[in-house]
Ligand SMILES: Nc1ncnc2c1ncn2[C@@H]1O[C@H](COP(=O)(O)OP(=O)(O)OP(=O)(O)O)[C@@H](O)[C@H]1O
Ligand SMILES: C[C@@](O)(CCO)CC(=O)[O-]
């Protein structure tokens with residue numbers, strides 16, 4: 028039996044980091060996906076005692092004997108049920124880390140360890156100790172602020188949950204999960220994100236699961252309906268970074284300067300709320316006026332992100348370059364490198380700015396904003 032699932036990456040239009048501390052943030056799905064294909068071998072097959080993971084786009088394969096996995100991951104019946112998402116304990120995570128170490132990841136791919144640990148946790152909790160081959164392929168740059176970790180957790184969980192849904196309509200079309208399964212999927216994906224991010228807010232897995240555009244605050248989701256054209260240029264600085272470390276850095280700054288950081292987080296909250304209101308507004312305000320307001324909000328958000336300590340010289344270079352072309356930019360996702368968003372007001376011609384950014388070694392692309400969430404195909 029084979030099940031396929033896909034989940035999109037995302038951009039955060041406003042509110043990253045502050046959202047971890049209870050502020051509002053606004054995020055949208057983009058049309059770049061992570062794909063997961065799950066195949067269960069027939070009982071008679073040769074590899075029916077193994078769990079195999081293939082990362083297609085980076086040409087890596089991992090394989091565990093199920094007996095070894097069973098031995099390493101403590102079995103606790105209270106946490107091994109598909110319908111009750113649970114957190115991975117520190118003890119279990121240590122055992123899983125040993126299973127990952129045994130695969131001897133190449134030194135330059137050590138950053139994949141948390142993703143592989145998350146795979147083992149989600150797989151064994153949702154499916155149990157059954158043999159399968161899981162193939163993962165992603166269109167998203169890894170660790171660049173476009174939610175590669177969340178797309179992995181959401182697509183993988185979608186495939187795992189879908190494999191045991193009895194009411195399957197077979198065919199080649201992608202279909203969304205029903206609300207109940209979507210809610211369950213989002214909870215499991217959040218547990219996966221915890222392994223990769225440490226202390227995620229849940230916004231990345233939520234927008235990847237539900238798609239479209241959302242306003243998110245302390246786990247509360249408001250689906251947004253955009254009433255204006257919204258085009259963004261995405262520039263990947265190609266500077267690698269790690270969301271877990273950046274989130275932890277902001278938390279440490281908040282411990283050192285609680286009053287200042289609370290004011291910063293409150294300001295971000297207001298920015299996100301105002302941005303959501305502009306995007307949804309159906310009043311008489313012209314698109315140009317709305318775009319001017321969004322520009323200013325993005326500029327202020329970037330300033331506050333800088334004061335949280337998550338900007339980077341490469342991000343500043345992108346911002347300065349786009350300002351020369353009268354365009355406004357902000358980092359998106361965790362910062363520290365990764366991707367930068369540049370608002371493209373109606374009628375903007377991007378050729379010149381893209382040329383200048385790419386000549387500095389950055390990679391530019393546009394993506395359609397606010398599309399599908401998680402989908403499955405049987
Ligand atoms: N397709 C994948 N296969 C295996 N591991 C993955 C995959 N995608 C992401 N990961 C894991 O997620 C990590 C990157 O997650 P991280 O949260 O740091 O960045 P991001 O999600 O791309 O950006 P952001 O969180 O800012 O949106 C990688 O180091 C890897 O461990
Ligand atoms: C930096 C952060 O706010 C967004 C990462 O895309 C972390 C999170 O919300 O989990």
Ligand SMILES: [Mg+2]
Pocket residue numbers: 174175176177224231270
């Ligand atoms: Mg992430």
